[in-house]
Amino acid sequence: MSVNSVNEIEVIPTGAALGAELRGLDLTQDIPVETAETLKRLWAEHMVLLIRGQPLEKTRLLEVADMLGGRQETASRAMLVKGGIKAGSARISDVAGVSLISNLGDDGKPRKITEGSGSLEIKWHTDNSYSQNPPMGSILNAITVPVDGGGHTSFCNMVLAYETLPDDLKRAVEGKHMRHDNTHNTVGKVRAIFKEPTCREDIEGPVHPLVRVHPVTGKRALYLSRRHGWPSSYIVESGDAESEALQDRLWAHIDQERFTWTHDTWQSGDVLMWDNQSVLHRRSEIDHSQARLLQRTLVKAERFISAWEPTQAP
Numbered sequence: 589m590s591v592n593s594v595n596e597i598e599v600i601p602t603g604a605a606l607g608a609e610l611r612g613l614d615l616t617q618d619i620p621v622e623t624a625e626t627l628k629r630l631w632a633e634h635m636v637l638l639i640r641g642q643p644l645e646k647t648r649l650l651e652v653a654d655m656l657g658g659r660q661e662t663a664s665r666a667m668l669v670k671g672g673i674k675a676g677s678a679r680i681s682d683v684a685g686v687s688l689i690s691n692l693g694d695d696g697k698p699r700k701i702t703e704g705s706g707s708l709e710i711k712w713h714t715d716n717s718y719s720q721n722p723p724m725g726s727i728l729n730a731i732t733v734p735v736d737g738g739g740h741t742s743f744c745n746m747v748l749a750y751e752t753l754p755d756d757l758k759r760a761v762e763g764k765h766m767r768h769d770n771t772h773n774t775v776g777k778v779r780a781i782f783k784e785p786t787c788r789e790d791i792e793g794p795v796h797p798l799v800r801v802h803p804v805t806g807k808r809a810l811y812l813s814r815r816h817g818w819p820s821s822y823i824v825e826s827g828d829a830e831s832e833a834l835q836d837r838l839w840a841h842i843d844q845e846r847f848t849w850t851h852d853t854w855q856s857g858d859v860l861m862w863d864n865q866s867v868l869h870r871r872s873e874i875d876h877s878q879a880r881l882l883q884r885t886l887v888k889a890e891r892f893i894s895a896w897e898p899t900q901a902p
């Protein structure tokens with residue numbers, strides 16, 4: 589049997605609301621087209637895939653992204669460079685298209701606080717939702733991870749979250765859109781290129797529908813922006829108070845264990861890939877005495893389908 593034959597793939601669902609581990613793959617080796625197509629199908633179905641034992645070079649990580657739909661450069665790279673951060677530092681990889689997710693300072697030592705997310709908790713979000721064309725997926729590959737030191741990655745099934753909304757809440761989101769806050773960074777700091785916002789007009793970022801349609805499964809999913817303290821992301825069609833109240837209710841609904849799965853056994857070489865079209869993710873705080881370094885690339889979206897524009901639905 590050849591390497592990466594589709595017949596060798598073993599699928600082990602997590603048993604939770606989303607996620608599966610795949611075995612029988614070696615992403616360092618060529619992937620036949622048939623296997624790539626199967627991977628895409630499994631990704632849409634399970635939303636999050638874990639593949640262990642994949643020590644990937646940065647260039648290979650990009651090739652894997654190409655195989656799954658095409659690489660996409662993170663929107664924050666240009667903003668970081670504009671803000672004075674050098675490529676090839678602990679923050680920005682020397683390879684465009686590959687981001688470093690780490691708690692290392694410029695001296696290579698772990699820290700609680702860095703210019704980036706450091707060892708802090710990262711709240712629920714989908715990657716680059718603050719950009720006009722958010723990526724379809726994200727692929728995270730672990731290089732160094734703490735042992736029993738936090739940094740767990742949780743996922744929330746936003747298809748299930750949408751389908752289980754109480755009727756009045758489902759009606760309340762119908763036809764609405766959200767401004768996705770790009771003024772703040774991952775951990776809530778105002779980006780160097782923006783001023784401190786004082787009202788909704790100061791919040792920079794694109795407007796996306798509150799509900800989107802998955803291009804493969806055709807299912808509806810809630811699509812929310814990361815929310816920081818006011819002023820931050822808001823619902824375009826609602827006044828400030830109504831927008832805050834609706835977001836409070838939506839976040840309270842989402843925060844249920846029955847929608848989630850957590851990868852809490854990170855190992856070096858793990859590949860964890862998630863579908864930004866149907867999940868939120870977050871990261872728990874890290875023991876800042878331990879180093880954590882991962883590399884991430886993004887997969888571009890084929891198209892963004894709003895649930896409010898039925899002519900575009902599959």
Ligand SMILES: [Fe+2]
Nearest residue numbers: 713714715869
């Ligand atoms: Fe993220």
